Each structure stands twice: as structure tokens, then as C-alpha cells.
Amino acid sequence: LCADCHTFGGAMRSDRAAADFAAIGAMPSTTLLSLRVFLKSSHGHMPNLILEEAQIEALSAFILELGGK
DSSP, X not given: OGGGTXXXXXXXXXXXXXXOXXXXXXXXXXXXXXXXXXXXXXXXXXXXXXXXXXXXXXHHHHHHHHTTO
């Protein structure tokens, strides 16, 4: 689902307006806790995804790893 809008450490594509996961993971403010809170909250520019806890943990770890954390 994420790949519909986000890239994962590759070249940014003009047809995808969402931030690259590597860039998100590299942000100083991005932590496991901040990602968990973000992924459990509704956001105007994202679909209202309902993820299971294991999915949130896996996605958070993936984003942090891409960001070098």
C-alpha cells in the first residue's frame, strides 16, 4: 500500500508526491515512538489505513533502517 505514494530510498519520482521513506527515517525527529504514533493517527494526505500492531512495528523498523537508524 505504501508504494502507491512513497519511494523507499530510490530516486524520487515526479508522480509520487509523498516523502521518501529513507528521508523520513533519517529525520532527527523520527523515532520508533513517533512512527508508532503517526501510523495510528489519521492524516489528511494519507489514506486512513488500519494497521495491526505487528505491521506498525515492521513498517517502523523498515523506515528507521532505511534512514540509517
